[in-house]
Amino acid sequence: MLAEKQQSVHTKSIHVDAPSHKEMLNYGMGFFGVILVWTLVGTFLTFYYTDVAGISAGVVGTLMLVARLFDGVTDIGMGTLVDRTKSKHGKARPWILWMGIPLGVTTVLLFAVPEIGETGKIIYAYVTYIALILVYTAISIPYKTLLGLMTQEPYKRSVLNIYTGVFTMLSTLAITILAQPVASAIGGKMGWTVVAAFSGFMIILTSILAFRSTKERVGASSVTVRKDIPLKKGLKALFTNRYWLIITLYCVVAYTLNALLAGAGLYYTTYILGNAAYFSLVGLLLFLPTIIGFFFMAKLVGKFGKRNIALTVSIIGIFGPIIKLIDPSNLTVFLTGTAIQGFGLVPIIMFLYAMINDTAEYGEWKFGIRTEGLVNSAASFGMKVGAGLGGALIGWLLAFGGYVGGVTEQSSTATTMILALNIYIPFVLALLQTVLMWMYKLDKQYPQILAELKERK
Structure with a gap:
């Protein structure tokens, strides 16, 4: 009788920690809207500011870094806030519901710079961009934290991350391939405002869906049950967590690389390859390895593990920039190099959030403190620093090269800077990404670690 009762409890425990495929699908769909906004901003905002709104490249570069650094600092605060949130809906899910509409509205405002003079446009850009990244932080940190709260089982967590990867890929491709042609077809600033409005609507819709369709299951072990972990103690445990440090540095490098490939790519197709329309094809090929990987990645993860696959594809990705150097102005050569370079993006889309949440278990096992929100927000800080650094490099190096937005032909120095942003610097970053x-x-x-944590409960 006792054995049957224990078996029943064990079976119930497994069931509780196992979200269904439908729930994982809805969680992934929630990511569609979040990544739609992230990709729109990361890929086209710099170009929009310099070539559509008419703001100088140097000013844009500084804006990107300042705003992202500020954003990164607020990530820490948001993670702490999530860890301390108590509601009938959990601690991460409520924020997904609350922040959907504000993010949709600020996305539209960001791509609606009015004609109010150079100084006025700069002030407007700073205010709206900082407002957007604050709201984005308030929804993205809970989204990432929710992944770790839905299940603790490593394979399920990996599969859940792959679900998010599918919708991350779909939203990234939708924006990368369609945004520029649609904006150009409508014309002028209005074209980009319409694209932003569509993205804003999608984030509102998918946030409501994700909130209604997911459930938080994972709690702290008996060793770590306490109402509020002091921020100082949480940060100390965080910065002595070696795997969190490694994955956060990886976030900085990977997102700097991603920002360069996305944000500088349109400049390359416009001024090196001679046709801005090529950017849609470049975007498609950049994510081709990830698209192919979706069909069999779950089986590979079960056999080889996340890290081993991530390391292998990162090594392959190093050869992309090398191939591009064969003939930088040749479209076929550049596209081939782009497809190979896309292997380096596979870990970001398929494994990164699961690996970040794995470090939360390591921290709980090592130090007796579980802070999923802080772990995710601090890693997100690395992403924001990387994205900000990438955006800043684009603006600063273009300004250094004498880039002039909207002209037919650029100077040789500006062309050299465009080459550096798309080939030389990404090569160095790909090496660092692989080492980490x-x-x-x-x-x-x-x-x-997981077995010992379950013994403590």
Whole structure:
């Protein structure tokens, strides 16, 4: 009788920690809207500011870095706030409901710079961009934290991350391929405002869907049950968590690389390849390895683990910039290099959020403190720093090269800077990304960590 009762409890525990495929699908769909906004801003905002709104490249570069650094700092505060949120809906899900509409509205405002003079446009850009990233932080940190709260089982968490990857890919491709042609077809500033309005509507819709269709299941072990962990103690545990440090540095490097490939790509197709319309094709090929990987990645993860696959594709991605150097102005060569370079983006889309949440278990096992919100927000800080640094490099190097927005032909120095942003710097970043992934070896230890944590409950 006792054995049957224990078996029943065990079965119930497994069931509770196992979200259904329908729930994982709805969570992934929630990411569609979030990434739609992230991709629109990360890929086209710099170009919109310099070539449509008429703001100088140097000013835009400084704006990108200042805003993102400020955004990164607020990530820490948001993570702490999520950890301390108590409601009948949990601690992450309520924020997804609350912040959907504000993010939709600020997305539209961002791509609606009025004609109010150079100084006025700069002030408007700072105010609206900072407003957007604050609201984006308030929804993206809970989204990422929710992944770790839906399940603690490593394979399910990996599959859940792959679901998010599918919709991340769909939203990224939708914006990368369609945004520029649609904006150009409508024309002028209005074209980009319409694209932003569509993105804003989608974030509102998908946020409501994700809130209604998901459930938080994972709590702290008996060792770590306490109402509020002091921020100082939480940060100390965080910065002595070596795997969190590695994955956060990886976030900085990977998102700097991603910002360059996305944000500088339109300049390359326009002024090096001679046709802005090529950017849609470049965007498609950049994500081609990830698209193919979706069909069999779950089986590969089960056999080889997240880290080993991530390391392998990162090594392959290094050869992309090398191929581009064969003939930088040749479309076929550039597209081939782009497709190979796309292997380096696979870990960002398919594994990164799961790996970040795995470090929360490591921290709980090592230090007796569980802070999913702080872990995700601090790693998100690395993403924001990387995205800000990438955007800043684009603006600053273009300004250094004497870039002039909207002209037919650029100077040789400006052309050199465009080459550096698309080939030379990404090559160095791809090397660093691979080294950091090689240093991340938590996968081997994770089953033991999870087993010991379950024994404490």
